[in-house]
Amino acid sequence: MNLLRNGRTRVRQSIVSLGIGLLLAVALSPMPARAGAVGISPLSLEYVDALRGSTVVQTLQLSNEPSDGDSGTLSYALSAKGEIASWMTFLPLEGLKPLSKLEVPESKQAFVRVVIAVPAGSANRTYTGEVFIEGTTVGVAAKPGSVGVGTAQNVPVTVKVGGVERREAAVEDFSVDKSEVGLKQRFTAKIQNTGNVAVASELEVIISRDGKEVTTLSTKGQNFPVFPSVSDSVFAEWDTSEQLGGAYEAVFKVTDVAGLTPKVLGTNTLPFRLEPRGTFTRSGEFTTFELLEKPVQGDAVYAEGGFLNAGKIPTNAVLDSKVYFKDKLMKAVQSLPRTVRPGQTGKIGVLFNAVDAGPYTIKAAFNYDGEVTDERELKFEVVKGKGGVASSAKSGGSSNGALLAVGGVGGLAVVSGAVLFLRRRRRR
Numbered sequence: 001m002n003l004l005r006n007g008r009t010r011v012r013q014s015i016v017s018l019g020i021g022l023l024l025a026v027a028l029s030p031m032p033a034r035a036g037a038v039g040i041s042p043l044s045l046e047y048v049d050a051l052r053g054s055t056v057v058q059t060l061q062l063s064n065e066p067s068d069g070d071s072g073t074l075s076y077a078l079s080a081k082g083e084i085a086s087w088m089t090f091l092p093l094e095g096l097k098p099l100s101k102l103e104v105p106e107s108k109q110a111f112v113r114v115v116i117a118v119p120a121g122s123a124n125r126t127y128t129g130e131v132f133i134e135g136t137t138v139g140v141a142a143k144p145g146s147v148g149v150g151t152a153q154n155v156p157v158t159v160k161v162g163g164v165e166r167r168e169a170a171v172e173d174f175s176v177d178k179s180e181v182g183l184k185q186r187f188t189a190k191i192q193n194t195g196n197v198a199v200a201s202e203l204e205v206i207i208s209r210d211g212k213e214v215t216t217l218s219t220k221g222q223n224f225p226v227f228p229s230v231s232d233s234v235f236a237e238w239d240t241s242e243q244l245g246g247a248y249e250a251v252f253k254v255t256d257v258a259g260l261t262p263k264v265l266g267t268n269t270l271p272f273r274l275e276p277r278g279t280f281t282r283s284g285e286f287t288t289f290e291l292l293e294k295p296v297q298g299d300a301v302y303a304e305g306g307f308l309n310a311g312k313i314p315t316n317a318v319l320d321s322k323v324y325f326k327d328k329l330m331k332a333v334q335s336l337p338r339t340v341r342p343g344q345t346g347k348i349g350v351l352f353n354a355v356d357a358g359p360y361t362i363k364a365a366f367n368y369d370g371e372v373t374d375e376r377e378l379k380f381e382v383v384k385g386k387g388g389v390a391s392s393a394k395s396g397g398s399s400n401g402a403l404l405a406v407g408g409v410g411g412l413a414v415v416s417g418a419v420l421f422l423r424r425r426r427r428r
Contacts, residue, residue: 039063040133044156045114049163053120055198057227059093060112060131060155064104073288075103075138078112082129084159089115090131096223103138105288113227116159124162131155138290167259168195171266172231174252177341178313180277181245184339186314187217188235189254191226191265199226200258201234201265206251214248245276280313286366286373287345295382297357303378304349307366309340316340319348321364325356340368354382 040062047056064074078100080088089098091113104110114131134152172190179185187205201224205217217236224234234254250272254265288306295301307317319335333350340346354360360380366373 039065039109040153040155042155045131045158047116047157047159049196050116050118050159050161051163051165051196052118052122052124052161054118055225055227056116056118056159057091057113057230059230060114061109062102062104062112062133063109064106073103073105073138073290075101075136076110077101077134079132079134080129081132081154082157084116084127084129084157087116087118087127087159088129088131088157089117091115096225101292103290114157115227116157118159118161122161125160127159127161129157129159131157163196165197166195167197167256167263169193169199169226169256169265171254171268174266174268174270176250176270176272178275178280179240180275180279180313181243182241182277183314184237185240185272185274186235186237186341187250187252188233189252189266190231190233191254192231193226193228196228198228198258199256199265200224201226201232202255202257202262203234203236204253204255205236205238207238208249208251209244209246214243240274243274245274248272248274281311282313282315282369282371283310284308284315284317284340284366284368284371284373285310286364286376289362289364289376289378291378291380292349295354295360295380297354297382297384299354300351301354301360301382302349302351303362303364304347305364305366305376306345306347307338307340307368307373308345309342309368312342314339314341315368317346317348317366317368319350319364320367321350321362323352324361324363326358327361357382357384 040060042060045058045060047058050056062074062076078090080086080090090100091097092099092102093111093113099112102110102112132152132154169191172192175188175190177186177188187203189201189203191199191201193199201219202222203217203219203224207214207217215238217238219234219236224232226232226234248271250270252266252268252270254267256263256265285308286305287308288304290304292302292304303321305319307319309315309317316337317340318337321333321335323330323333331352333352335348335350338346338348348366350362350364358381360382362378363375364378365375
């Protein structure tokens, strides 16, 4: 889908900030039931005065709040329904790669952008549809009498096609990342779009040292859309592998190139430093380790780990792993490197073929700029003709634990207001 539609997308949206709570309960015997509270907000999405041929966007928040001490990770599947189903695409907060599934760890939140591409030939009227959200628990060890849990909820979507174009945006902030010689240094401009048309942001950065120009960075030809009523960023990166450490100056200019006439949104000049290699502290954590799909014999298996950059500088992380079949080393697999910024978690995966059915174990650790995280294990079963299931554990823990049991979804009871309850039902 072309999010900018020939560089002239137009939109106006109004966000209905309501909340919805979902209560998920896992029936465990003989242990007490565990429950997790799921939040989906807003309760509905309304796009007002969306222009024909434009792209409009709003954001859904999905949360996983523990109840009674433990809920586990929740997996959400997203789909579009109704007369505007073909108009809808789901995107992460950062990036333009469409998604249909995501997982939310316990006590965490995730955000999904619901993007509507209004066809150019649409009549001026109100259109309706739904975002259908299905949630299931994952990563919960099976016990006698246990069940997987699931719930489903529709978020109504209303799109009112019509309106007049308003092109209003400005730069909120300019920044330069800390960096060391030999790494890529990022230059960022954060843009607030207060109009009803999408901004096609273009960034130019002129870098100088001691009054002499060193290089010019430009995002010309790249796609950095900023949708109406949201803030988003445009950035350029500088390869410093052949540069000298010391003091520099960066001159920023941000331009909206979506309209017939380019419009400068903001300029600024910032001093910054390029430090010698090893100046900044590096720290990382192996946060999650899971299979994205249930493995079948003969198919490819994709295991994905989460790397949290807890340091003060962007770092390149690689997932080094060893695959075991029936406790015998089968092969070593290494991911491609990925740059992860400070405070962010990068999802990095490894791929291999499950030639035989039976028990597998992957032992893995992240290598980031020469530092190595603690090792984690992922155990799963590959069976003939249907998917296996998985559980993950830190190395040295109960890594031979039971496999995940999914199923036995209980019935849904709609309660007056905005709360849905899942009635527990034991799997027979």
